[in-house]
């Protein structure tokens with residue numbers, strides 16, 4: 250979206266190293282004997298690899314497509330969340346990835362969408378972490394980084410389709426009032442939103458669709 254990338258990139262982490270490092274299949278948690286980046290694992294001369302959270306680069310595309318295939322499987326294109334993104338393009342300035350060495354271990358993207366009435370806003374997804382790195386805080390780190398980038402870019406609202414128990418920790422709650430409708434069936438308990446600008450939710454109504462690239 251014109252005018253947005255610089256602001257968002259300034260907010261998105263540029264290679265933030267977070268608490269987990271990995272070597273020889275072991276993980277080192279912050280506060281529990283963390284290994285510094287590049288340090289050898291205990292009892293080993295092999296350097297530990299640390300996790301880096303950074304903005305998505307254009308070259309990440311193929312790795313992210315493979316990650317989506319591993320995380321969601323072949324049925325992913327039939328999901329309502331995928332249909333919501335049809336005809337649009339992800340916001341290149343708001344994508345965030347997690348890598349361990351040269352391996353792309355996680356990714357989150359955002360798409361611009363619009364309801365029948367009201368200003369444009371964001372749909373978050375896909376969020377995916379490679380199954381071999383699940384449960385180490387990567388998904389949460391990606392969520393925090395992408396929401397910070399969206400807020401810094403001046404966005405007012407983020408919607409998603411996903412597991413409420415996971416997303417509630419970032420402030421998401423069920424849309425629940427029937428004001429917004431998705432282009433396909435969805436369990437209302439999984440249709441969530443998070444307001445980034447106060448009062449934004451009251452301004453959007455009707456069926457949500459992807460904003461075509463350049464619109």
Ligand SMILES: CC(C)(COP(=O)(O)OP(=O)(O)OC[C@H]1O[C@@H](n2cnc3c(N)ncnc32)[C@H](O)[C@@H]1OP(=O)(O)O)[C@@H](O)C(=O)NCCC(=O)NCCS
Nearest residue numbers: 320376377378383384385386387388389410411412414415
């Ligand atoms: C969902 C996903 C992104 C979570 O990534 P992750 O790196 O494993 O998440 P984290 O390690 O940051 O997990 C943080 C917490 O969320 C919990 N959690 C993870 N996935 C959850 C889910 N689907 N529902 C409820 N809680 C979940 C974890 O148990 C953990 O809880 P704790 O802090 O109490 O220990 C990852 O499992 C994944 O890619 N799954 C397959 C694709 C998918 O379902 N994407 C989301 C679309 S809804």
